[in-house]
Amino acid sequence: MLFNSLTFLIFFVVVLAFHYAPFIPWRVKKHFLLYASYVFYGAWNPPFVILLWLSTILDWYTAKYMYRTEVLSRRRWLLLASMVGNLGMLGYFKYGNFLLQNFQQLMSSIGVDYQPPAWDIVLPVGISFYTFQTMAYTLDVYLRRAKPSDTFLDFALFVTFFPQLVAGPIVRPTDLIPQFETQPKTTAGQFGWGLFLMTLGLFQKIVVADGLLAPVADAVYKARGMLAPLDAWLGTLAFSGQIFCDFAGYTTTAIGLSLVMGFSLIDNFRYPYAAIGFSDFWRRWHISLSTWLRDYLYIPLGGNRKGPVRTYVNLMVTMLLGGLWHGASWTFVVWGGLHGLYLAVERFLQRRFGESVAFKGTPVKIALALITYFFVNITWVFFRSQDFATAARILKSMLLLETSGKPILITWHVWSAAGTIAIMLLCHWLLRDRDLAEVAEKTPSVLFGLVWGAMLFLIAITQGGSDAFIYFQF
Amino acid sequence: MHSSTSNSDLMAPPPPERPVPVQSWMITGVVTVVVFVATLGAWEWYWRDWGAQPTYRNSEGLWALQRKRINQGEGDATVLVGSSRTLSNINLDVWEKLEGRRPIQLALEGTSPMTPLEGLANDPDFKGKVVVGVTPMLFFSGFQYRDDVLNYYPKETPAQRWGQWLSMTLLEPYFAFYDDDFALFTVLKRQKWPQRPGVKVDSDVRRLFTVSKDRNMRLWEKVENDVAYQTRAKEIWREFWTNPDPEMMAAMPKIVATQMERAEKAVKKLQAKGVKVVFVLHPVDGEFAQFELHAMARERTWDPMLQRTGAPGIHFQDYPQLQGYWLPEWSHMARAEADRYTTALYPLIQEKFQSTGEKK
Numbered sequence: 001m002l003f004n005s006l007t008f009l010i011f012f013v014v015v016l017a018f019h020y021a022p023f024i025p026w027r028v029k030k031h032f033l034l035y036a037s038y039v040f041y042g043a044w045n046p047p048f049v050i051l052l053w054l055s056t057i058l059d060w061y062t063a064k065y066m067y068r069t070e071v072l073s074r075r076r077w078l079l080l081a082s083m084v085g086n087l088g089m090l091g092y093f094k095y096g097n098f099l100l101q102n103f104q105q106l107m108s109s110i111g112v113d114y115q116p117p118a119w120d121i122v123l124p125v126g127i128s129f130y131t132f133q134t135m136a137y138t139l140d141v142y143l144r145r146a147k148p149s150d151t152f153l154d155f156a157l158f159v160t161f162f163p164q165l166v167a168g169p170i171v172r173p174t175d176l177i178p179q180f181e182t183q184p185k186t187t188a189g190q191f192g193w194g195l196f197l198m199t200l201g202l203f204q205k206i207v208v209a210d211g212l213l214a215p216v217a218d219a220v221y222k223a224r225g226m227l228a229p230l231d232a233w234l235g236t237l238a239f240s241g242q243i244f245c246d247f248a249g250y251t252t253t254a255i256g257l258s259l260v261m262g263f264s265l266i267d268n269f270r271y272p273y274a275a276i277g278f279s280d281f282w283r284r285w286h287i288s289l290s291t292w293l294r295d296y297l298y299i300p301l302g303g304n305r306k307g308p309v310r311t312y313v314n315l316m317v318t319m320l321l322g323g324l325w326h327g328a329s330w331t332f333v334v335w336g337g338l339h340g341l342y343l344a345v346e347r348f349l350q351r352r353f354g355e356s357v358a359f360k361g362t363p364v365k366i367a368l369a370l371i372t373y374f375f376v377n378i379t380w381v382f383f384r385s386q387d388f389a390t391a392a393r394i395l396k397s398m399l400l401l402e403t404s405g406k407p408i409l410i411t412w413h414v415w416s417a418a419g420t421i422a423i424m425l426l427c428h429w430l431l432r433d434r435d436l437a438e439v440a441e442k443t444p445s446v447l448f449g450l451v452w453g454a455m456l457f458l459i460a461i462t463q464g465g466s467d468a469f470i471y472f473q474f
Numbered sequence: 475m476h477s478s479t480s481n482s483d484l485m486a487p488p489p490p491e492r493p494v495p496v497q498s499w500m501i502t503g504v505v506t507v508v509v510f511v512a513t514l515g516a517w518e519w520y521w522r523d524w525g526a527q528p529t530y531r532n533s534e535g536l537w538a539l540q541r542k543r544i545n546q547g548e549g550d551a552t553v554l555v556g557s558s559r560t561l562s563n564i565n566l567d568v569w570e571k572l573e574g575r576r577p578i579q580l581a582l583e584g585t586s587p588m589t590p591l592e593g594l595a596n597d598p599d600f601k602g603k604v605v606v607g608v609t610p611m612l613f614f615s616g617f618q619y620r621d622d623v624l625n626y627y628p629k630e631t632p633a634q635r636w637g638q639w640l641s642m643t644l645l646e647p648y649f650a651f652y653d654d655d656f657a658l659f660t661v662l663k664r665q666k667w668p669q670r671p672g673v674k675v676d677s678d679v680r681r682l683f684t685v686s687k688d689r690n691m692r693l694w695e696k697v698e699n700d701v702a703y704q705t706r707a708k709e710i711w712r713e714f715w716t717n718p719d720p721e722m723m724a725a726m727p728k729i730v731a732t733q734m735e736r737a738e739k740a741v742k743k744l745q746a747k748g749v750k751v752v753f754v755l756h757p758v759d760g761e762f763a764q765f766e767l768h769a770m771a772r773e774r775t776w777d778p779m780l781q782r783t784g785a786p787g788i789h790f791q792d793y794p795q796l797q798g799y800w801l802p803e804w805s806h807m808a809r810a811e812a813d814r815y816t817t818a819l820y821p822l823i824q825e826k827f828q829s830t831g832e833k834k
Binding site: 001002005006007008010042043044045046174175176178179187188189190191192193207211212215255259264265266406407408409410411412413414415416435437438440441445446448449450452453454456457458460461462463464 | 505632656659
């Protein structure tokens, strides 16, 4: 079920009515919330709910037995069982075809004509998200960061909680399970602010990502010939805005939905295009994934505790795997690899030159933020391109290595993309060190209502509604 | 204190608590609702004043609803596949009066009927009759403007089915603005922006039809009555044959051959299971006729296609009763004309079906 659909609107109204119905015990409401979450997920493809159940049961029991035993080898076996089960499902559905194709190419390179069987498998929506979320639970128990949940119901709800089930934020068990213990007491402020965040998220998705930017990015990345530099740049900039507004739109809606029900979810984005440097970028972009990778991959690999060379290797491994998490394609691996490289170079420069006082002034900060944004855009080329040939073509134009390409974007697309990106960058910069709630608090109520009403109006007349969120495919 | 996963003895941090701004939520809420209702009301009024009325959307879900009928007990029905001319020119109400049974309308605007035809050939539930509308420039090029529909049907999710029902129940019958052609960015895109040198502009085809619940389409009143709108529709058609892509034109003979092969295979498969197939080439007028009937001359397309498939065909140029209709924008019939045309076409189609049976 898509947030940006009428079906979801009706679904949510029903869920909310039951959630706030008087005289119904919290336990019954939790059951309802759990079943509603299964309906939400099953509305895409009912059989895939079984995968959720398998993941839930596997991690419930492995964590439970792991917590009970002090025998290290037994704990390790249980952790291994959880990892194999979770990553096995993820691997089968997401990477099976990729592995087969690469194996075929490898065989072909040594002269063996191997024809793999057809691998026509549908990817369960959001599998990468809930797999990481359940793995965090078992890993936390293994690392003795947390106790297992007291009740199966709370744990099952943690795995399945519909607002963030399919595209995050990837919530840690310690952040969410305790919130299920007692019925949250929602204030009018939480309810109102939650509704506003839902509207903001849908505005980002429907109006900005799908309405203004997607047509530009699609036109550029589907074009076959060489493009004029301006077009290549605008297509890539449009994609940078599209993917942000699409993904941040989803998580903002998820946070709003949860808040309307009285639950708090963590931030997943903090104005990433105002980042100064790449470690700053990853503190602001897809925060729940970057912290997951940091806590469960980078630090266990040794983090920065084993010398500079090992730190660079750990950074690169983490980011390469982070790239692969996004999709079974080498273009995603290159995307992750570039980010790993940027982080390593940044760390090297910091070690070599330290923090310069010259970097403190606002103009320099703006310049550094723009440089960061430039390099981030280079990575988006690989993320968006279907293949390396397309990526090479776009990059050649962007880097002015080839300037004879054709312009393809119509005037409306040029101005709509350029204007939207300029406004987005300005908003990111102005809000980089502030919280949106703080800005809302300083806004007069009537003005706040005008802006909110205008956003709803623009959502309604844009008429978007059937475009899936980009991150669902991951 | 929480007793489970966040237990503080295991040093887990407390759950997050989101900051919530202090606001007069009542005032904010009232202003929001008033602004939303007032602006949306004004937008709806604007479009109604301009001539729009609520109509069902010719969506992927609407097509899927009709396609499903074949697998839900109507496998022996007459199915119409084709492009927009089949949608506008064959009126289902008139057909129903003549036959006593309503056909299933699966034609798709701007789209070759080949993929739906192949779908029917491969569907074991389908044992009815097929009328294949041929718009030469689409049929023989295999072009699929409504790719979305063809990709959607096999993958339709329960949520999409529910959404279709909700949209048809709560929105489409009541809101005139709820139409792809009136969506904000579609409207903005089609404004007369100064164009960049060297950029080819392809205008989007404007709204041409009104749609019923079972995809019985009629030419929109505005196309018949508003001369400026008619002229604009013609200008958009004209873009099709102005500055054609030379690469595409060079590849056309090969593409035509491929489409013929597809048609032959699909028809043979249908005929093998006893399904009768008739091809119909609907009238076309004005500059559109000059272009289409020349670029896709019948001796290179229509005639060999009938020969290869062995199926009968009805070409409007061969029947006086199929000529002389009013096509306000050269391609689709006016409402009253479509009724008259369906009445004239129906017996010819039945005759062809009959002759196919006799041959067998």
